[in-house]
Amino acid sequence: MYAHGECCLSRSITEATTSTIATSSNFGIALQYEYTNMETIRDGSDSISPNSVLDDVAAEWPAMPMEGESFAVPTRMIMQKYTMLGTYSATDRLQFLLTVPYVINDMDMRMMMRSPMGMDMRMNMEMDTVEGLGDMTLMGLYKLYRDNPDAPAKKLTIGLGLKPPTGKNDEETDSGNLVHAVMQPGTGSWDPLFLVNYLHTFSPVVFQANLLYQMTTEGDEGYEFGDKVSFDLIARYPIIDYINPGLEINLFYAGQDTDHDDRYSRPDESLLDNTDNTGITSVSITPSLQVKIPRTGGSIDLKFQQPLYQHASGIQQVADWRAMASIVWAF
Secondary structure (H helix, E strand, O other): OOOOOOOHHHHHHHHHHHOHHHHOOOEEEEEEEEEEEEEEEEEOOEEEOHHHHHHHHHHHOOOOOOOOOEEEEEEEEEEEEEEEEEEEEOOOOEEEEEEEEEEEEEEEEEEEEEOOOOOEEEEEEEEEEEEEEOOOEEEEEEEEEEOOOOOOOEEEEEEEEEEOOOOOOOOEOOOOOEOOHHHOOOOOOOEEEEEEEEEEEEOOEEEEEEEEEEOOOOOOOOEEOOOEEEEEEEEEOOOEOOEEEEEEEEEEEEOOOEEOOOOOOOOOOEOOOOHHHOOEEEEEEEEEEEEEOOOOOEEEEEEEEEEEEEEEOOEEEEEEEEEEEEEEEEO
């Protein structure tokens, strides 16, 4: 799932470390916006419909189930995130990065209920919007190698950071149940972050490789998201002085979640609330366009990410596409 799975945190940090905000000599600021549309449900690598999932669940129900028994499947998720980023260059080699996200999560679902007479009914429902401050991150970036201090054609940067639990992870529904773990604004966990970025310029093309590892820990509500690794290959080609189109290949892996205290787990009631349906491997392609504002340190970045391959553990709703926009100012 995307909220704390498929590329949520890694996208923000990758965007920061590969954009012009990382080149600021004093400090930089940026506002990022992400919009993720999720409709496809995958069983492993195969796509299936919500009704097919419900048919399989209904086939496992006894002929005369208990009154009120139900099962819910998401039909569409819209996940939005606004992120403020700031960088401060303590020295010409050491830079600090802070990200502050605000998330807005919406979900439509299809619920199946069966009466004591054995008749099942299906209805579409809309979940209340879940929004709020997400988990902030603080990272130190150190230029380990550069062939030229002023305008390096080759540069190796390493990063070490921490994601504290600043977002709420105990939002509840009207019925008093915890909102799905993947829809919560925060995780409740303290997670170390490790980054390696390499830049190499073959004039005029600029290549970057960015590797980010998030070592997840158990949250204060007992839920532990799987460790995450993202690897991005990025190329930009300046066609004129201020316009740089680019292309990225994005690889992402998330391990399986663990609900240590079973507070979020309702596998008999919801596809989302079953940790067997967590963990994913994906490959995406992302065309981009960077427009620099002449004679300033400002730029606008636009990106559109399209998955090429997704393999889900269990049955999951996955990202169909993601649009990203950011405005950056380096000082």
